[in-house]
Amino acid sequence: EIKERLTTAPILVLPDFQQPFELHSDASKECILYTDHEALKHLHSQDKVSARHASWVAYLEHFTFVVKHKSGVTNRVVDALSRRRSVLSRMIVELCIPDCSLRAHVIQQLHGKGHVGRERTLHLVQTSYFWPTIHKEVEKYVQRCKVCQVFNGTATNAGLLYMPLPILSQPWVDISMDFVLDLPLTQQDNDSIYVVVDRFSNMTHFIPYKKTTDVVRVAQLYFRETDGQTEVVNRSLGNLLRGSVGEHVKSWDHKLSQTEFAHNHAVNRSTGFSAFQVVYFVTPKGPLDLLPVPDKTRVHGKAIDFIHRLQEIHEAVHNNLEKAARKYKTVADRRRRHLDFEVGDFV
Numbered sequence: 001e002i003k004e005r006l007t008t009a010p011i012l013v014l015p016d017f018q019q020p021f022e023l024h025s026d027a028s029k030e031c032i033l034y035t036d037h038e039a040l041k042h043l044h045s046q047d048k049v050s051a052r053h054a055s056w057v058a059y060l061e062h063f064t065f066v067v068k069h070k071s072g073v074t075n076r077v078v079d080a081l082s083r084r085r086s087v088l089s090r091m092i093v094e095l096c097i098p099d100c101s102l103r104a105h106v107i108q109q110l111h112g113k114g115h116v117g118r119e120r121t122l123h124l125v126q127t128s129y130f131w132p133t134i135h136k137e138v139e140k141y142v143q144r145c146k147v148c149q150v151f152n153g154t155a156t157n158a159g160l161l162y163m164p165l166p167i168l169s170q171p172w173v174d175i176s177m178d179f180v181l182d183l184p185l186t187q188q189d190n191d192s193i194y195v196v197v198d199r200f201s202n203m204t205h206f207i208p209y210k211k212t213t214d215v216v217r218v219a220q221l222y223f224r225e226t227d228g229q230t231e232v233v234n235r236s237l238g239n240l241l242r243g244s245v246g247e248h249v250k251s252w253d254h255k256l257s258q259t260e261f262a263h264n265h266a267v268n269r270s271t272g273f274s275a276f277q278v279v280y281f282v283t284p285k286g287p288l289d290l291l292p293v294p295d296k297t298r299v300h301g302k303a304i305d306f307i308h309r310l311q312e313i314h315e316a317v318h319n320n321l322e323k324a325a326r327k328y329k330t331v332a333d334r335r336r337r338h339l340d341f342e343v344g345d346f347v
């Protein structure tokens with residue numbers, strides 16, 4: 001069976017040459033490395049080396065090997081591989097997971113960091129992984145997640161008619177704030193979380209702190225000014241945070257950055273993008289992503305393209321937010337009473 005696997009696809013598919021190569025071998029005898037990269041031959045005889053170069057040399061010292069140069073003519077195998085480079089560099093890497101406990105582990109890792117909902121979890125998993133029943137398994141997992149069940153209660157809002165705030169077109173112009181108070185006291189002396197949300201990108205920062213009466217007073221003032229939507233957004237965030245705290249009672253402040261990352265990494269339902277995409281254009285690698293180096297296209301891209309694409313995202317987000325607000329208002333108003341106030345009324 002090993003023989004068959006070694007000679008059939010996908011083992012023989014060419015790798016991505018834009019990525020660094022890691023070759024692990026347990027051969028204890030000296031081995032010979034053939035390369036058409038002549039400079040590598042002089043690896044050990046360099047006088048001046050950069051810090052990066054030096055760390056590679058130090059790493060390679062662990063292995064006994066000899067580098068031999070083979071020109072393109074004699075090294076036909078390598079040459080054939082090099083020529084396929086342009087075709088292969090655009091391949092998108094999606095790991096297919098076989099039917100085993102690894103699937104549940106992947107879902108657990110991606111969902112458990114921030115307890116984002118079904119759609120957002122599915123999107124996170126599908127970015128890097130594939131298997132035929134992926135939809136069903138993600139849905140089942142999120143439905144059965146105990147943390148989500150306990151803390152994601154439905155929002156009840158029997159207040160006034162929903163008055164939407166103006167739709168924005170740029171990140172970090174208008175922010176909303178919230179406080180999650182009276183959590184278990186941690187060893188770092190924190191018992192509350194200060195939540196800051198950018199209303200455009202929905203990028204969120206969680207800042208742990210120790211409650212003081214001042215903060216409570218600010219919170220009370222703030223809540224008089226708030227609109228229904230912000231309150232609802234923050235309530236679900238509060239639930240999410242209480243969920244994460246519940247798992248780590250004494251050290252939740254250490255886990256907060258993970259929750260924050262998960263929240264900003266997952267696609268937001270209202271904007272249609274992840275907060276990272278809207279603010280930075282780039283989606284950072286998650287903890288389960290296998291590729292160790294950042295995407296090279298980002299380094300070599302032109303600034304003007306970067307700006308254009310970011311502008312496109314911002315326009316799309318603006319349109320999506322408008323759509324979401326219209327939809328939200330229709331649904332919200334159906335459940336609420338219309339109240340008229342006269343000057344002098346007590347409210």
Ligand SMILES: [Zn+2]
Pocket residue numbers: 111112115116142145146147148
């Ligand atoms: Zn959950």
